[in-house]
Amino acid sequence: MKTVIGVDLGGTNIVSAVVNERGQVLGKDKRPTQAFLGAPGVIRRIADSVKAASLDSGLPWKSHLRIGIGSPGPLNPKKGIILYTPNLNWKNVHLTAALTRLTGKKTVLENDANLAALGESWIGAGRGEKFALCVTLGTGVGGGFILDGKIYEGAWGVSNHIGHVVVDPKGPKAPYGNSGILEQYASATAIIRMATEAGLKPGPGEKMEAYTFQKMAEKGNPKALKVYEKAGTMLGVGLTSAIHLLNPGMIIFAGGVSAAGDLIFKPMHRELKERCFASHLKGLKFRVAKLGDNMGVVGAARLAWQSLG
Amino acid sequence: MKTVIGVDLGGTNIVSAVVNERGQVLGKDKRPTQAFLGAPGVIRRIADSVKAASLDSGLPWKSHLRIGIGSPGPLNPKKGIILYTPNLNWKNVHLTAALTRLTGKKTVLENDANLAALGESWIGAGRGEKFALCVTLGTGVGGGFILDGKIYEGAWGVSNHIGHVVVDPKGPKAPYGNSGILEQYASATAIIRMATEAGLKPGPGEKMEAYTFQKMAEKGNPKALKVYEKAGTMLGVGLTSAIHLLNPGMIIFAGGVSAAGDLIFKPMHRELKERCFASHLKGLKFRVAKLGDNMGVVGAARLAWQSLG
Numbered sequence: 001m002k003t004v005i006g007v008d009l010g011g012t013n014i015v016s017a018v019v020n021e022r023g024q025v026l027g028k029d030k031r032p033t034q035a036f037l038g039a040p041g042v043i044r045r046i047a048d049s050v051k052a053a054s055l056d057s058g059l060p061w062k063s064h065l066r067i068g069i070g071s072p073g074p075l076n077p078k079k080g081i082i083l084y085t086p087n088l089n090w091k092n093v094h095l096t097a098a099l100t101r102l103t104g105k106k107t108v109l110e111n112d113a114n115l116a117a118l119g120e121s122w123i124g125a126g127r128g129e130k131f132a133l134c135v136t137l138g139t140g141v142g143g144g145f146i147l148d149g150k151i152y153e154g155a156w157g158v159s160n161h162i163g164h165v166v167v168d169p170k171g172p173k174a175p176y177g178n179s180g181i182l183e184q185y186a187s188a189t190a191i192i193r194m195a196t197e198a199g200l201k202p203g204p205g206e207k208m209e210a211y212t213f214q215k216m217a218e219k220g221n222p223k224a225l226k227v228y229e230k231a232g233t234m235l236g237v238g239l240t241s242a243i244h245l246l247n248p249g250m251i252i253f254a255g256g257v258s259a260a261g262d263l264i265f266k267p268m269h270r271e272l273k274e275r276c277f278a279s280h281l282k283g284l285k286f287r288v289a290k291l292g293d294n295m296g297v298v299g300a301a302r303l304a305w306q307s308l309g
Numbered sequence: 310m311k312t313v314i315g316v317d318l319g320g321t322n323i324v325s326a327v328v329n330e331r332g333q334v335l336g337k338d339k340r341p342t343q344a345f346l347g348a349p350g351v352i353r354r355i356a357d358s359v360k361a362a363s364l365d366s367g368l369p370w371k372s373h374l375r376i377g378i379g380s381p382g383p384l385n386p387k388k389g390i391i392l393y394t395p396n397l398n399w400k401n402v403h404l405t406a407a408l409t410r411l412t413g414k415k416t417v418l419e420n421d422a423n424l425a426a427l428g429e430s431w432i433g434a435g436r437g438e439k440f441a442l443c444v445t446l447g448t449g450v451g452g453g454f455i456l457d458g459k460i461y462e463g464a465w466g467v468s469n470h471i472g473h474v475v476v477d478p479k480g481p482k483a484p485y486g487n488s489g490i491l492e493q494y495a496s497a498t499a500i501i502r503m504a505t506e507a508g509l510k511p512g513p514g515e516k517m518e519a520y521t522f523q524k525m526a527e528k529g530n531p532k533a534l535k536v537y538e539k540a541g542t543m544l545g546v547g548l549t550s551a552i553h554l555l556n557p558g559m560i561i562f563a564g565g566v567s568a569a570g571d572l573i574f575k576p577m578h579r580e581l582k583e584r585c586f587a588s589h590l591k592g593l594k595f596r597v598a599k600l601g602d603n604m605g606v607v608g609a610a611r612l613a614w615q616s617l618g
Contacts, residue, residue, distance in 0.1 A: 074588050083588070131464040143554075154556025155440040158588050161553035166584065168478055169546045178549065178584040237478045240487065241550045244470035245452075247463025275475065275487040279383050279392065279467050 003059060004304035005050050005105070007069040008112065008296030011035060011087030014046055016053035017294065018064065019301030023123035025294055027057025039093045047102035067099060067107040068304030070115035070296050077157045080109045108307045112296055114151045114160060116254055116289070117144025119299030125252045125287035133248040134289070135162055135239075137257035137264075141183040145246060150306065163187070167237040185234035186264070188257050191227060198223040214260045228263040235264060236271025243272070243280050254289035312368060313613035314359050314414070316378040317421065317605030320344060320396030323355055325362035326603065327373065328610030332432035334603055336366025348402045356411035376408060376416040377613030379424035379605050386466045389418045417616045421605055423460045423469060425563055425598070426453025428608030434561045434596035442557040443598070444471055444548075446566035446573075450492040454555060459615065472496070476546040494543035495573070497566050500536060507532040523569045537572040544573060545580025552581070552589050563598035 003026060008015040011033060018027035029052035033042060046069070054061055075082045080096025096107040110118075117126075117134030126132035130149065136142040141163030145152040152159055163183035171180020172193075184190050188210035195213040200223050206212045216224035239251065257264065265286070272281060291298055312335060317324040320342060327336035338361035342351060355378070363370055384391045389405025405416040419427075426435075426443030435441035435455065445451040450472030454461040461468055472492035480489020481502075493499050497519035504522040509532055515521045525533035548560065566573065574595070581590060600607055 074586070145554075155558030156556060156592065158586070159554060159556035161586070161589075164553040164586070165550040166546050167475065169476060169543075176586065234478075237475050238550075241474040241547075242554060244473040245454075245468060245551060245554055247465060247468035249464030277383070277467070277470070277473070277485065280470075283465065 001059060001063055003057070003064050004301050004308075005053060005064050005067045006297035006299070006301030006304065007046060007050060007067060008115075008300060009033070009046060009069060009071045010112075010296075011072070014042075014049045015293070015297050016046075016049040017297035017301065018053050018057035018059060019298060021305060023298055023302070025298070026059065027053045027055070028297075029053040029056060033088070035088045039088075039090050040098075042088065043095065043098045044102065046099060050103055064105060065308060066304040067103060067105045068115075068300035068302070068307070069095065069099065069107060069109050070112040070300045070303075071095065071109065073111040073113075074158060075109060075111060077108075077110050077153065080107065082109070106307075108303055110151065110300070110303050111144070111160075113142030114144040115299030115303060116142075116295045117146050117160075117252070117299070118151055118302050119291055119295045120252050120254070120289050121146040121149065122302045123298065124290040124295065126250055129250040129285070131247070131249040132252055133162070133242060133246060133250070134252040134254060136255040137186055137188070137235075137253060138255035139188055141187045145248070151303075162238065162242055165238045165241050167234045182234060182238035186231045186238070186257065188255075191231060191257060194227045194230060195224060198227060200224060200227075210257055211259070214263065217260070217263050225263070228260055229267050231257070232264040232267030233271050236268040236275065239268065239272060240275040243276055243284065247280060248284065250285040250287060252287045252289055254295060258288055310368060310372055312366070312373050313610050313617075314362060314373050314376045315606035315608070315610030315613065316355060316359060316376060317424075317609060318342070318355060318378060318380045319421070319605075320381070323351075323358045324602070324606050325355075325358040326606035326610065327362050327366035327368060328607060330614060332607055332611070334607070335368065336362045336364070337606075338362040338365060342397070344397045348397075348399050349407075351397065352404065352407045353411065355408060359412055373414060374617060375613040376412060376414045377424075377609035377611070377616070378404065378408065378416060378418050379421040379609045379612075380404065380418065382420040382422075383467055384418060384420060386417075386419050386462065389416065391418070415616075417612055419460065419609070419612050420451075420453070420469075422451030423453040424608030424612060425451075425604045426455050426469075426561070426608070427460055427611050428600055428604045429561050429563070429598050430455040430458065431611045432607065433599040433604065435559055438559040438594070440556070440558040441561055442471070442551060442555060442559070443561045443563060445564040446495055446497070446544075446562060447564035448497055450496045454557070460612075471547065471551055474547045474550050476543045491543060491547035495540045495547070495566065497564075500540060500566060503536045503539060504533060507536060509533060509536075519566055520568070523572065526569070526572050534572070537569055538576050540566070541573040541576030542580050545577040545584065548577065548581060549584040552585055552593065556589060557593065559594040559596060561596045561598055563604060567597055
């Protein structure tokens, strides 16, 4: 049997999976990233994780044709270089070359948000959809756009930054110059910020996380409801711009904040209905991601398969 | 010699041109649209214009392989149907079938803003650029996005509506539901509205048009300067969203308002510099359209050539 290995490199964990041509996961490994080790140490951990996933699959090492790996950006997918990752504090790390050296396998790299979109459009919520925009509402807001089954890269691989679409030019300042961008309203970080600004606090035993405020909103807390109303409204504003520019056939939501469901999606749909041309909304499908924890590794595996032609 | 005929159908004029494979115009016709005649009458005028352009070229009728035609949208390029054009008041007009009946030539249809982008990226300002976003600052704000030399269509051909990117969610209401969109700040219509709101009026013998206020700004009129400052700033906000989503390699400006030059582009660049990731701006080229009056017909001709494979 021929397989590839997909890797999801995150700030907290490294996940590796052996994946066949139909997207089935045949072996898996998950271990802490231990970012404090620095690039060389973490890359050795990735290679160890890849080997552990191979062992877990029970398949011979030579059955794995390639490695696909996803990382937060910005990065250069063609050269396999991570330009900068705030969560790992890496700069200009030639990740694919190092992994090939350690594993003997050709390795391909891509932005993790793009790989989430690729995985979901392959065997998840977007199966069969040719033009799928995937919006990840997590710590930040990321995006991936799938065109005819492949990642849309743009002129030099820095496209799909939907979190940086401006939704209110006078909105709060972002750490990197821009202001009033979608990420500042619809990310978990933004939910926490807006809830705190509204005077909300986690109760005893509750964590300072978006889910805490989601539960408050679900119980009818008017301040928490207003936070999600704002997040959803701004999501609708940002998607209006994306929809008129890209004309996607499907929008797939991933990430923790999307678990808020109608709390965020109801105001979003109201805003979209008010703002979008009927010709753009009619036929546009909305879905929630289906692959869960496997989204990243399955997307990375798909990339590896596609690189094989 | 083999040629095609490109047609630009506007609310005011029909322009037709015989164009060879290198983009050279070998014959041309221009005549008033006479929209009051209704669809059947106007379509007959298009067919007459096509024949007049052929005569002007001196080439035999059979040398023209196909017809490409551009029209304001929304339209269905695959089916060759104009869904709706406010300036002609057409609804669901099967334009390509009617023209084929009248001329005997297979005809292909596309949105005029897309064809402007296609023409410019073929032999105009975007020659050699694989990912060019064309922004037309005219009566409205239209857009076309060229991907690997071809029009990016999206899931069902209604993409590239950059004029409908939201730049201020609390901005003025647009006639079709949305509000605070780019078109309401950077179009000629918006310039006239903002100038009028600022208390500006055309002088004796001057027309109520954007160019009149451009001349005032060029002479240092502070109110007129402020209008262009606002237009340029909002253009920068809207393009920030487009640049982060699409990662174009080049942005080409067309349309009457782009003639204002630095009046609008200076605040735009300032805004882009403040808002965009350096990774997105570095290497991004800005150009002004070069084909002038021929932009539409040359783009339509290119579409016809591409449809021949």
